[in-house]
Amino acid sequence: MSEPGTRVEERPASLDARGLLDWARRCVERLGQHREEINSLNVFPVPDADTGTNLLHTMRAAVDQAEGEEAWTSEGGGTTGAREIAVALGHGAVHGARGNSGVILSQVLRAVGEAATFTVVDAVTFRRALRTAVTLVDNAISEPVEGTIVTVLREAAAGAARSSASSLVEVARAAANAAAEALDRTPSQLPVLGRAGVVDAGGRGLLVLLDTMVEVLTGEVPERPVYAPPAVPPTAEEQPAPTDEHAALAGTRFEVMYSLTHSDDARADELRSGLRSLGDSVVVVGDGGAGDTARWAVHVHTDEVGPAIEVALTLGRVSEIRVTDMLDPESVHASEARRGHRHDHGACGVADADA
Template sequence: MTQESTRVDDRSTTLDADGVLMWARLCVEGLAEHREEINALNVFPVPDSDTGTNLLYTMRAALDRAEGEDAWITEGGGQAGAREIAVALGRGAVHGARGNSGVILSQVLRAVGEAATFTVVDAATYRRALRTAVTLVDNALSDPVEGTIITVLREAAAGAGRSTATDLVEVARAAADSAAEALGRTTGQLSALRNAGVVDAGGRGLLILLDALVEVLTGEAPERPDYGVASVPADAACGAHGLVNEQGTGAEDEDDTAALADTRYEVMYSLTHSDDARADELRSVLRTLGDSVVVVGDGGAGDHARWAVHVHTDDIGPAIESALSLGKVVEIRVTDMLDPLGQGRTHGTTEGTSGQDDAGPAGGAGARAVAGPGAGAEDVAPRASGTPTRSIVSIVRPGPLAELFTDAGADVVDPGTDGSGVIDGVFAVDADEYIVLPNGELSRAQIGALDAALRDVGRHALILPTASVVQGLAALAVHDATTTLSLDGFGMADAAAATRHGYLVRAEQDALTLVGRCAAGDLLGVIGHDVALIDGDPVGLVCAITDRMLTAGGELVTVLLGEEFDESATEEVLTRLRAENPDVEVVSYAAGSGRVLAQVGVE
């Protein structure tokens, strides 16, 4: 559906898949445009000025997942329906949620997917989606507070419900206008907002999404006041005796706000291989450890389901450890809310993290390819104290694979023919902290030598056990520059360990393998460190390796294909893998020349 056909001039009463994607893109544009405004409004529950950034990051993750779903279906010769795109938006948002507001936003998007029919979103769908979102958010939160995004969402649902129109345009307008009125009232509902003279930041972000739908349908965005200042005078909003909010709590009572603001750390992570019952159990445990507890799912089933977990706490370890027996914990992020910019940190400390999270999961200090040796260890002086800089150093040979790491924000060091230049190459990267990805290019002795050299000059470094390029890419995908070195390394190592890897090589000589005798020139399919298959068909062998690794489950397959795979062979590999594994995302990259003809990673 084109934009023209979604406008009110055509009296459209629905949005198809293209319309839903158009809405999502407009949401990203609106949140990007208003990010600093929303950040400036962010005074509750913690004045860390990151709500706009968190909402934008979450919405971008949702859009990336939806566009990928649309492209995958189109490549297969199909046509996506509105429900498929909406479900992908919700799952992408849950997987990429940042902050309390981002987690709540993920449930709004999830609700659209659960409410949509296969082909369209209509007026009835939108009403049902907003009602469902209210239910999901209420069930997910440990301590819902009125005067926040929750209030704005509830009033949007109520406004849509009061509208008797059958036209999606009119229902969308009713929801957005009701939300705008509720947003204006938030200034008087919370003392923190009243004292600052602002509306709720999360509610402002939600209104941008609601207004974006109106704009998609009509071609014009609703006019709203400048929310950079309070939309109503504080005295008028509060009255002489203080406003009573919808929960019946006096808005003059500052105890709850103070309690929330005094909690030091924001802990977030994802939980997989779990279920709703265990998610409920985790939510109950986290309530005993902190506040602002949110545990929300993406609506998936089985091992493909995922829950986003959020809590404000002073006990980081127990908040993470309490989930270990309830599923698999991945993508851990910790923010020091009392020092979100890390200004209290000095070189060598591990306490505190940065709250600046608008860099993506692979965001880093920037991409700087290091091709040759630099200063030796003896020439490197310890760095001055201050806010540490961190670099992800990937040991990988020049070519397309090196470009993949560089584009993702890593510093690339060429191992050369024998690895002798690695230490000099790493020291040529200017940073206080290093996370090194060997990617199977270094021996244990070389890793030990690098570790000793880093310690000799007082550098803080982690060398992760990435035994292949695909494990290195998986680790880099969850790199979080906003957290501490140890937590960043933990999350990256966890992602690498969760990635099963295999590769395709030609036998260099006659040999006896675990699966029989091979002759020089035979194609060997290796899984982990063992030969698992011998065949003469490179396309068939890559698919067979992948199938073997998927028997233990998986959500994402990454295929790196060398020069022996031309365009036709690459297309055949992808077509077969996607047809045989419709529930698995398959991505492919060129690997260039080398002894290894293809590599496969399963996450």
């Protein structure tokens, strides 16, 4: 395993299908290593210490889908291209997304699929992917908040765009460094982070993915500080005053997530609008698929669980409902209905929480 700051060997200047899958697998490994660090930073939008776990779960789902795509193509005697792997990563992430951060991560992976050529991901497609990810995320989030993973993603895309290099290595490094600088600024942008003395947890997770791209391409692990809460919390004088906006965001109790199929972009927009009247942290994202196979991941924080589910029932088929009590995040309520079947009510059975 490479240590921070060490250099092993120069790697290819672009990633083919195998290289892209290697990157995704390494992301799972690195997110696993940083999970507790990321969880410890999790204070927004609710301090439920699960951002690292959610990102890891989402990335694992993405890799599982991509590995299945590779195996299916190989068994048929074909060759899997970088675009096919990238699209599979995006589909898997949307299907398996957990939490607000996982839903946003799914759009980053979807963007890679939309930008990649059949054969490789190179500097041009990587820049395009980050730019596309910003657009997808901006369109998916009802009320973007600065100082979060959204800000870090935007600055990573800007860093990649500023790089004139033709090598994926240099563009990835520029994006990662820009993301790190943006992450350092998040406590000054989001008062709740400043009060806790931490950087944004989702932004830290995104930086892990970008740094892993640099590592896979170069064998070098970028040096970063340990992003952990301070041993001594900030004093009252040092803490920014809370705002009504963030007090309101902390007021909802339940996280509701589900999948939506047999729908379309117009109805997804309608759902997003309907959920805004029922809660906050509303995110509705698609996997880019077409027809009845297209899937949307839906996320909202609300006190009105039933209506948050029922609003989708006339807009498509609802499945895989998960309701988490954010005051007791160890308790997760999940639907037991078969995937793809319409739910007539918002009732949920009980299932074990993911580790």
